[in-house]
Amino acid sequence: QVAVAVDGKVVQNFKITHDVFGFNQLNSVIMQFNTFPDIVFEATGVYSIRLKTFLEVHNYPYTYLNPLTAKKQLDQLRPNKNDLNDAKHLAETQFILKRAKSYVQNPIYIGLQDMSRFYQQLNHDIVSAKNRLHRLLQLTFPEIETLFSTTDSQQYWEIVSLIPHATMAKHSRQTLSDTIQSSVSRQIGVARLTRLVDKLVALGSLSAPAVAVASYNVTKVRYYAQRLIELSQSKTNVLATMVDQTKDLPEYDIYQSIPGFS
Known part of the structure; x- marks a missing residue:
């Protein structure tokens, strides 16, 4: 689930598949920005590794959030926890929290x-x-x-x-x-x-x-x-x-x- 926020407000919300088609769809959205947007997502075991690899291949900086860290940051904002709300709140809170970029390991x-x-x-x-x-x-x-x-x-x-x-x-x-x-x-x-x-x-x-x-x-x-x-x-x-x-x-x-x- 992807949420795109501009100036603290979500302007797009859509789902992608973890395959070439889905990543190309995500890439086209990222390339619409004049500068690299902040990309934030939760670590979900093996399922987030493909997304992480896609971002690294394209040299996109990102913030790879530990699920516990994300939970602490968003608990007050997401009483109705689901993928749609999680993506929305991660995008909106980035303007406040300004999370640091994750270190990309050799x-x-x-x-x-x-x-x-x-x-x-x-x-x-x-x-x-x-x-x-x-x-x-x-x-x-x-x-x-x-x-x-x-x-x-x-x-x-x-x-x-x-x-x-x-x-x-x-x-x-x-x-x-x-x-x-x-x-x-x-x-x-x-x-x-x-x-x-x-x-x-x-x-x-x-x-x-x-x-x-x-x-x-x-x-x-x-x-x-x-x-x-x-x-x-x-x-x-x-x-x-x-x-x-x-x-x-x-x-x-x-x-x-x-x-x-x-």
């Missing part, structure tokens, strides 16, 4: 913020998948969690995906060795592989799983093990991209100099 920082949010989401998904895998392994092969000193490595998840149930650890040592060596992403030395298989067999013989090897829980164990591999690789890739894009920025060396940050 696109590289916006991209980094998006990557940072995705990185945090990947961390959240990894923790969630780890918890689910742990619960499932209590049914199929809990002892395998002691195979390595940590349950965070890609190699561990690869072996869990290959041997998701204790019964599968009771194959011949040669079969287990061949299966692991041919399937893991990084080759394992012969001596280390022998120790690994010996421990796997010992853990398998010790285990008393709660479900049979044909249980669907075994399929779920494989799924979450593979999911963790994919999530971990995505996290590594995002971090590498972030480092590559930031290393030439002026802040990079400053942050790297802070103990713990690097």
